[in-house]
Every structure is written in C-alpha cells, then in structure tokens.
Amino acid sequence: MALGRWTLLLLLPVLRYRILAVELSSQNVQPVVQEFQNVELSCVISSTKSANPRIEWKKIGAKETSYVYYDSKMQGDWAKRATLHSRTSLMISNVTRADRGVYRCEVVAPDDTNIGAEININLTVHVKPVAPKCRVPQSVPVGKSATLHCQEKEGFPEPTYTWYRNSEPLPKDSKTSPKFVNSSFTVNSKTGTLTFSEVQKGDTGRYHCIASNNVGSAQCEEHEMEVYDLNIAGIVGGVLVVLTVLLLITVGICCAYRKGIFAANKQNGNSYKTPAKPDGVNYIRTDEEGDFRHKSSFVI
The missing domain is CATH 2.60.40.10 (Immunoglobulins)
Structure with missing residues (x-):
C-alpha cells in the first residue's frame, strides 16, 4: 500500500x-x-x-x-x-x-x-493523364526492326501504356497470344514503347496508345504504319544499269583518245603564230624605233 x-x-x-x-x-x-x-x-x-x-x-x-x-x-x-x-x-x-x-x-x-x-x-x-504523344513510322520494309513511342508527362501517378492496332489491344509479348504468332513485338507498359524485332506484312495497320492511371485515361490519334516488300531484284537491276552506263561512257572516251579525236580538236584550235617574214626583207631592231625593215638592195 x-x-x-x-x-x-x-x-x-x-x-x-x-x-x-x-x-x-x-x-x-x-x-x-x-x-x-x-x-x-x-x-x-x-x-x-x-x-x-x-x-x-x-x-x-x-x-x-x-x-x-x-x-x-x-x-x-x-x-x-x-x-x-x-x-x-x-x-x-x-x-x-x-x-x-x-x-x-x-x-x-x-x-x-x-x-x-x-x-x-x-x-x-x-492527376488525370492528358493525350499522349505518339510516334509511329509511316513505312517499314519487311524484316526490319521498328519502334513506336508513346509518352505522357502530366498524369500522376505515372500512367501505364497500352498499344492498339486497328482498335484491338496488343499483348505485352506477341509470343503469348496465338492471334499474334506471326508477329515479333513487345510492349513496355512503363515507357510506352512498342518494339518490333522484325516487322511482317501482317503488322500493317492503324496504331494508337492509351495512357491510364487510377484517375483516368487518355489516348493519342491513330497513325498508319505500312509494311512493304523490299524489291531486291529491282535494286540489283538498277545498280547493273548504272554500272553498264558508266562502262559504256568509259569505253567511248578511251576509243576517242585512240582515234585522236581529242588531239585533232586541240590542233584545230585557234593559236597565235608569228607572221612569216617576206622573202628579201631583213629586220633591224632598235630600242627607239622598234623593227626597221629594209630590202636587201638597200645601200648605206
């Protein structure tokens, strides 16, 4: 107590x-x-x-x-x-x-x-995201790599990104979906990039992305990306044509030199020649009078 x-x-x-x-x-x-x-x-x-x-x-x-x-x-x-x-x-x-x-x-x-x-x-x-900025290449040859960009800087927390082709959402990896088995792309939902390792003809389409967080979402405008075949035969043919033309020009110049065409043109060109002295005329040069001409019969 x-x-x-x-x-x-x-x-x-x-x-x-x-x-x-x-x-x-x-x-x-x-x-x-x-x-x-x-x-x-x-x-x-x-x-x-x-x-x-x-x-x-x-x-x-x-x-x-x-x-x-x-x-x-x-x-x-x-x-x-x-x-x-x-x-x-x-x-x-x-x-x-x-x-x-x-x-x-x-x-x-x-x-x-x-x-x-x-x-x-x-x-x-x-903060709700605003419309992101998207960069999509207009055309890409088959078999080449390509990267599509989507970026938004206003939203908080930082938004995540989803890419769409022809209004259809794309998975993060094409290998995880049987529908996109012929494609080879990956989507980075944090950075907003859509990367193709090798584009195929089936990748042609209209692309857009959506940025979203727990407040809301916003999307960019659609952009068309065309995938075209690279015409190897046409490129090789064009190179051969250019080489053939250059070869013909070179052969023509060599032939012209051998035939003396350029030498003849040089001789036919205008050139200054000292006038010939008439027969029976001798010249005596003095500093004061220059050339003094007299005939051989001239007697001092």
Whole structure:
C-alpha cells in the first residue's frame, strides 16, 4: 500500500505535465485527392489548457516555407479557396497539382506547460493523364526492326501504356497470344514503347496508345504504319544499269583518245603564230624605233 502511494507521488509531476501539455492528432496524415476536388487536412487539438491557442498552417517546400494561415487569416492565394474547419483543420477547395506537398499544423498554447505542438500532413494530388504523344513510322520494309513511342508527362501517378492496332489491344509479348504468332513485338507498359524485332506484312495497320492511371485515361490519334516488300531484284537491276552506263561512257572516251579525236580538236584550235617574214626583207631592231625593215638592195 505504501509502495503504491510513493509510486503515485513520483508519477504525479509527469501526469501533471501531460495534462498541461498541448497535444495534436490527425485523422489522416497521408490524404490523397484527385485534382480539382476538395480536401480536408485534419489537425485536431487533443488536449490544451489554453482557451484561445494560436493556430498556424505552413506549406513546407524544398527551398522555402510559405504561410497558408497566419495571424488569424488565410494568406495569398489560399484566401480564395481555403478555410479553417473545426477550429484547426484546413479545408482546401479546387485542389491543383501545385498544392501537393507537406503541410504543417502548428499550435501555440501559452497557458500550457508545453506551449507548442505541431503535426505534418503529406498531401498527394492525383492527376488525370492528358493525350499522349505518339510516334509511329509511316513505312517499314519487311524484316526490319521498328519502334513506336508513346509518352505522357502530366498524369500522376505515372500512367501505364497500352498499344492498339486497328482498335484491338496488343499483348505485352506477341509470343503469348496465338492471334499474334506471326508477329515479333513487345510492349513496355512503363515507357510506352512498342518494339518490333522484325516487322511482317501482317503488322500493317492503324496504331494508337492509351495512357491510364487510377484517375483516368487518355489516348493519342491513330497513325498508319505500312509494311512493304523490299524489291531486291529491282535494286540489283538498277545498280547493273548504272554500272553498264558508266562502262559504256568509259569505253567511248578511251576509243576517242585512240582515234585522236581529242588531239585533232586541240590542233584545230585557234593559236597565235608569228607572221612569216617576206622573202628579201631583213629586220633591224632598235630600242627607239622598234623593227626597221629594209630590202636587201638597200645601200648605206
């Protein structure tokens, strides 16, 4: 009996401290909401002695912390779409993806021994995907590889991708379906790529993909991909024709050189020749007069 009294006396300061300390709790510290809907960030004062404790809400960012509720009023953009609910909880309407993050509820109770308390609420906002961008090659020769791309950057959580050909969904691996036994493709549902190791004529068709998450889905426009036969005989024939033409031109040039056609053309070309001197005329060149012509009968 005496031991029980001593134990009570020892625990009394601790019990008194807990009774006089402000305490906070929350119904949900990890709320999840869809974009453009409303959400309540729960913050409840479990115990306090103060009649009018000071309440503050902050959004904790990686680089800076901003006030949401301070000095008994909403701050900035929050004044248009946020209110206090049940004295301390924060109600946000028309939530956007920019609202996701960590929010801190802080309560200061001057009459309590432990005057301050805080609790963090991590808000997650789910965003519906928008129409993804698809890249599909227009034409591919039979037997060649091909990759189709589908990408969407707005949805959260990150969407998964499903490819369709002629409005029919494609499996992740063509080998797993008897319907696509003649194809050789794989689909990466995380990256949105559809890869053919060797395309076949049966792979020709209209392709589109759908990006989806737990909020919704969106699809890209259809794109036509044509698979054509590679005309090997025609290509070889064209190469042979070009080689034959080049051979004939070379033979013709060689024959022209042998017959002297190019040499004759060179001799027949215009060239300057020094005029011949008439018989019986001698030239004496002087610096002042140039050429002085006289006949052989001229006598000094």
